[in-house]
Amino acid sequence: MYLVRLIYTSRVSETFKSSDIEGILEVARGKNERNNVTGLLCFNRRFFLQCLEGSRAKVNQTYHQILNDPRHEEIVMLNYQEIISREFDRWNMGYMPESSLTYPINLKYSGTPEFDPYEMSGESAHQMMLALRDTVPIQ
Numbered sequence: 280m281y282l283v284r285l286i287y288t289s290r291v292s293e294t295f296k297s298s299d300i301e302g303i304l305e306v307a308r309g310k311n312e313r314n315n316v317t318g319l320l321c322f323n324r325r326f327f328l329q330c331l332e333g334s335r336a337k338v339n340q341t342y343h344q345i346l347n348d349p350r351h352e353e354i355v356m357l358n359y360q361e362i363i364s365r366e367f368d369r370w371n372m373g374y375m376p377e378s379s380l381t382y383p384i385n386l387k388y389s390g391t392p393e394f395d396p397y398e399m400s401g402e403s404a405h406q407m408m409l410a411l412r413d414t415v416p417i418q
C-alpha cells in the first residue's frame with residue numbers, strides 16, 4: 280500500500296460561513312480517523328491550504344469529496360507525491376488559523392507575510408507546513 284501526500288489550496292465560496300469551519304473539522308477528523316488519513320489544514324478566512332497523507336486510495340477518495348464541496352472553489356493541487364513516511368501523523372486533521380505567529384513563516388516561504396497559497400510553489404507550501412508544525416502550537 281503506497282503512502283502519498285497531497286497538498287491543495289482553495290478559496291472560500293460565497294456559500295461559506297465562518298461558522299462552517301468547525302463542522303468541516305469535525306467531519307474531516309472523524310472520517311480521516313476511519314480512513315487512516317492524517318494532515319494539516321491552514322485557513323485565514325479567505326484561503327485554505329490543506330495537506331492530506333495516507334494510502335493512495337484513501338487520499339484520492341478524500342480529495343474527490345473535497346473537490347465537490349460547495350463551501351470552497353478554485354481548488355488547485357499544489358503537490359502530489361509518493362512518500363516514505365507521514366509528517367503530520369499526530370493529527371487526523373490539525374488546524375492552523377492565521378495568527379501573528381504565522382507571519383514570519385509566510386514571509387520565509389512566499390513573497391509577502393500575507394498568507395496567499397496561490398502565490399506559493401508546491402514545495403514551498405510543503406516546507407511552510409512543516410515549519411508551522413515545528414514552531415506553532417497546532418490544535
Ligand SMILES: Cc1cc2nc3c(=O)[nH]c(=O)nc-3n(C[C@H](O)[C@H](O)[C@H](O)COP(=O)(O)O)c2cc1C
Pocket residue numbers: 303306307308310311320327329331341344345346347348350351372
Ligand atoms: C476546506 C475543506 C477541507 C476538508 N477536509 C476534509 C478532510 O480532510 N477529510 C474529509 O473526509 N472531508 C473533508 N472535508 C469535507 C468534505 O468536503 C465532505 O464534506 C465530506 O467528506 C462529506 O462526507 P459525507 O459524504 O460522509 O457526509 C473538507 C471540506 C472542506 C471545505
